[in-house]
Amino acid sequence: MKIIVSVKQVPARDSSLRAGSDGKRLDETDLTYEMNEPDAYALEEALQLKEKLGGEVVVLSAGPDRVAQTIREALAKGADRAIHVQLNDGTQLDPLAAARLLAKAVEAEKADIVLTGLQSDDLGYGQTGVIMAELLGYAHATIVMEVEPQGDHVRVKRELEDGWFQNVLLPLPVVLTIQSGIKKLRYATLMGIKKAKTKEMKVISSGELQAEFATGLTIERVYVPQRNKQSQIFSGDAKRAAHELAEKLKFEARVI
Amino acid sequence: MSVLVVMEQRDGKLSRMSFEALAAGQQIAGILDVQAQAAVIGYSDNAKIAGVERVFALDDPLLTEYTPDGYTAAIEQLIQAQQPQAVVFPHTYQVRDYAPKLAARLGKVLISDVVAVKAEEASPVFVRQLFQGKLNADVKAASEQQFVSIQAGAFRVSEAPAARAPVERFPVKLDASQIRSKPEAPFREAQRSIDLGAAEVIVSVGRGIKEKDNLPIVEALADVLGAELAASRPICDNGWLPMERQVGSSGQTVSPKVYFAIGISGAIQHLVGMKGSKTVVAINKDENAPIFEAADYGVVGDLFEVVPALVDEIKKVKA
Numbered sequence: 001m002k003i004i005v006s007v008k009q010v011p012a013r014d015s016s017l018r019a020g021s022d023g024k025r026l027d028e029t030d031l032t033y034e035m036n037e038p039d040a041y042a043l044e045e046a047l048q049l050k051e052k053l054g055g056e057v058v059v060l061s062a063g064p065d066r067v068a069q070t071i072r073e074a075l076a077k078g079a080d081r082a083i084h085v086q087l088n089d090g091t092q093l094d095p096l097a098a099a100r101l102l103a104k105a106v107e108a109e110k111a112d113i114v115l116t117g118l119q120s121d122d123l124g125y126g127q128t129g130v131i132m133a134e135l136l137g138y139a140h141a142t143i144v145m146e147v148e149p150q151g152d153h154v155r156v157k158r159e160l161e162d163g164w165f166q167n168v169l170l171p172l173p174v175v176l177t178i179q180s181g182i183k184k185l186r187y188a189t190l191m192g193i194k195k196a197k198t199k200e201m202k203v204i205s206s207g208e209l210q211a212e213f214a215t216g217l218t219i220e221r222v223y224v225p226q227r228n229k230q231s232q233i234f235s236g237d238a239k240r241a242a243h244e245l246a247e248k249l250k251f252e253a254r255v256i
Numbered sequence: 257m258s259v260l261v262v263m264e265q266r267d268g269k270l271s272r273m274s275f276e277a278l279a280a281g282q283q284i285a286g287i288l289d290v291q292a293q294a295a296v297i298g299y300s301d302n303a304k305i306a307g308v309e310r311v312f313a314l315d316d317p318l319l320t321e322y323t324p325d326g327y328t329a330a331i332e333q334l335i336q337a338q339q340p341q342a343v344v345f346p347h348t349y350q351v352r353d354y355a356p357k358l359a360a361r362l363g364k365v366l367i368s369d370v371v372a373v374k375a376e377e378a379s380p381v382f383v384r385q386l387f388q389g390k391l392n393a394d395v396k397a398a399s400e401q402q403f404v405s406i407q408a409g410a411f412r413v414s415e416a417p418a419a420r421a422p423v424e425r426f427p428v429k430l431d432a433s434q435i436r437s438k439p440e441a442p443f444r445e446a447q448r449s450i451d452l453g454a455a456e457v458i459v460s461v462g463r464g465i466k467e468k469d470n471l472p473i474v475e476a477l478a479d480v481l482g483a484e485l486a487a488s489r490p491i492c493d494n495g496w497l498p499m500e501r502q503v504g505s506s507g508q509t510v511s512p513k514v515y516f517a518i519g520i521s522g523a524i525q526h527l528v529g530m531k532g533s534k535t536v537v538a539i540n541k542d543e544n545a546p547i548f549e550a551a552d553y554g555v556v557g558d559l560f561e562v563v564p565a566l567v568d569e570i571k572k573v574k575a
């Protein structure tokens with residue numbers, strides 16, 4: 001079984017975010033980065049599938065040089081080798097452009113299963129996996145909670161709204177987008193970190209892949225949303241704020 | 257030319273989000289100065305849709321059960337026949353599953369999870385959230401034909417009386433061999449033993465609590481208020497609280513008199529589960545956390561200081 005996991009590097013979760021000077025993109029100075037959380041679960045699922053079935057896990061990521069760090073983390077956790085689709089700093093891809101690049105890289109590999117997170121925590125389009133499937137001609141399923149291989153098929157448990165679920169049977173090859181939280185994530189061991197240094201990391205420039213690069217949308221402006229609701233906000237000293245809040249809850253909202 | 261709104265049915269009923277998407281579609285149609293049309297898959301006669309020029313009913317035995325292959329092929333045929341200028345969807349789990357595929361098949365990008373539409377020289381500009389609501393972006397489609405999906409709760413459903421639109425059956429050509437996935441019947445996990453929907457006061461905790469061992473801090477607040485304890489999804493995923501205490505799109509929907517959101521950022525999937533609360537109190541160290549947009553009262557501060565202080569204060573005012 002050959003499994004490709006497509007992971008994205010995104011700004012760390014508690015980053016303080018602001019727009020850059022052109023007002024059109026994120027200010028990236030002082031940001032630290034981490035593996036997109038749903039992608040970390042996709043990687044975990046891939047590693048567990050490999051432990052069950054044997055085969056190979058290939059990690060795939062598109063981004064500038066800094067992405068190598070996230071790739072090494074995946075290798076340290078147990079992925080066998082990696083493909084880094086190298087982009088220039090500051091390249092912004094819409095989901096179609098990103099999927100075109102990634103699909104080209106997958107095409108050359110002929111995977112059985114392609115896994116990725118159901119959305120990224122930064123841009124949050126939630127589309128890359130689905131579009132990759134369309135471009136590759138693979139079947140797909142989204143918001144996947146469980147993956148059960150059955151010969152040349154895979155049976156997955158999908159999450160639906162309001163606490164409903166559904167099992168779906170799909171033929172291989174397949175693209176699955178994985179929901180966060182479905183398994184416990186492993187940590188990289190010291191041994192793993194050491195071994196990662198010897199594993200193959202193939203770097204391909206985006207130009208080499210000859211994917212169509214036209215953008216389907218333009219971002220006109222990025223900004224901190226204006227608050228519309230008239231909320232009463234207390235800050236500063238915690239005791240004082242708690243006192244003011246308790247008074248309001250008792251005498252204004254009359255809820256205690 | 258038209259704006260086509262693709263509406264979703266469940267158990268023969270159009271969903272609320274579909275009508276919100278319709279409201280967005282009507283606004284986009286106004287900006288583009290074209291008519292709005294609607295499409296429904298698996299049409300049932302009680303689908304009462306007004307304020308559009310026409311409703312297309314797509315009906316085929318192969319569409320009885322949702323599959324991405326079936327829905328993509330069917331709606332693609334309608335789009336090819338009608339050539340709408342914009343195609344608008346509710347941003348449901350189902351739409352997330354097939355609309356990106358449909359747009360890509362036509363060489364377009366879906367502008368997903370849109371929260372507002374503005375007009376700029378007779379063309380629509382779409383507002384979408386980045387970083388789960390911490391930033392917004394104004395986005396324009398680069399193509400003539402645009403695809404957008406609309407976030408839950410972002411548009412108000414029109415209550416104005418309008419004439420029911422005529423329904424036209426749109427024949428689709430599908431072949432069973434086109435459909436690769438075999439869906440089984442949807443199911444629910446075991447029945448819940450806790451009904452948060454009936455709670456009057458809820459203290460809900462998020463990832464800001466950092467560790468399971470810190471939970472007594474919020475439990476103390478729940479105790480003094482006589483409140484039910486609830487949580488955001490990551491807390492339940494980690495097994496720190498049982499799944500049945502999860503609030504949100506994949507958990508319970510609650511509408512208590514007071515909802516305390518403690519160390520919860522306010523992602524849309526959480527907000528949809530608690531927006532109906534009468535009074536919302538948010539405690540968060542990040543003044544830009546989206547939860548404050550939903551809050552009536554907020555404290556910007558460290559929950560590990562604010563919550564114990566609040567417990568003391570509530571004891572005082574209760575005494």
Ligand SMILES: Cc1cc2nc3c(=O)[nH]c(=O)nc-3n(C[C@H](O)[C@H](O)[C@H](O)COP(=O)(O)OP(=O)(O)OC[C@H]3O[C@@H](n4cnc5c(N)ncnc54)[C@H](O)[C@@H]3O)c2cc1C
Nearest residue numbers: 462463464488489504505506507519520521525526541559
């Ligand atoms: C398909 C789908 C379905 C989902 N369903 C649900 C659902 O039903 N329910 C749900 O909740 N989520 C759901 N999610 C997940 C959702 O998108 C968010 O990831 C989740 O709600 C975030 O939880 P959180 O706010 O606890 O964590 P975070 O987003 O990590 O927020 C933690 C917050 O704590 C604050 N904080 C940290 N430390 C402190 C401190 N010391 N004092 C005060 N504040 C602090 C931070 O500023 C931050 O705002 C779903 C996601 C998807 C994609």
